[in-house]
Amino acid sequence: MKATGTPFEVAEAVAAVDALLDLPLPEDGPTQWEPSKGEGWSGSYGAGFRLKLLWESRAYFGVPGPEWDAAQEEAEAYLTALTRALDERWGPHRQVSMRAFLLGEVDDASVPPLFAELRAFDLYGELMVWGPVTSPPGPRWVAVSVGQCDEDAPHMMVAAVSDVPIEELPGD
Template sequence: MSVQQYIARIDELLARPLTGGDTYHLVTLRESRDFAPPNDDWDELVRISEEFEGELKDLAAALDARWGPHASMSMEEYAYAFLDPDDDELPPFFRELCDCGYFGDLLYWRVGDRLVAASVGHEDKEEPVVLFAGVTGSADGFPEDAQ
């Protein structure tokens, strides 16, 4: 897929209503193969991870031109909270990201009353690398500048 195709998928998410229990929508923009044995070629994993990060950078540049500069945030505190069996207070959008293993730093933009986020996720060394985007109507869990 091209950056323009990724943007079209994000536009589709923005057009979808957020109703009932749906306070967010996620979409996989691109997914690599898995790296479970016997496909555990670590050099290829590094190459693919770098390729996906490059695509995220290109997507961010296109969205910056459209909506202004993005902000970014670490998912580290949510990863720790997710792994803590006594912590069940994760906002729904961030709980879903953690459930999917998407612990990479998020890039995000305010678009009207919604937030658009994008990142590269890689749950563990055997799982696929994923370029994804999400749209949420809730700023819960985002830094104050997103409120």
């Protein structure tokens, strides 16, 4: 498979998830961006969650074509590899759909901060979720996902850690 974006190693992605699990989660306050070494966004934190960018493809300009398809396949393969590694550690994951957002069925007043941040980046890919898992600060829920805000933006793989269960949002 031809790489379309930043390098990806499963062991590094698992280590990044472990690092998220070790960090304290803010109890309240507005969502903040993590400082980035380069341009753009590398992660966020807010009331009860942390979100980290694990991988991204390059951006694509114009309508989807063979290069976009290759990036999509690469993103899905990387997500599958990471999901398998985390399944080996914590047991089978469950999927949490972001479909309610796509259909406009979510009451904005009831959106938890983690989901609000995912929506801010238009990251509507299915969440692969484990939890509660043991971590030094206490029980946590972990999710990984791949999304893309529009057809010419990079595919982005993110990891999230939450101090509350990550559950599918009810529609209106």
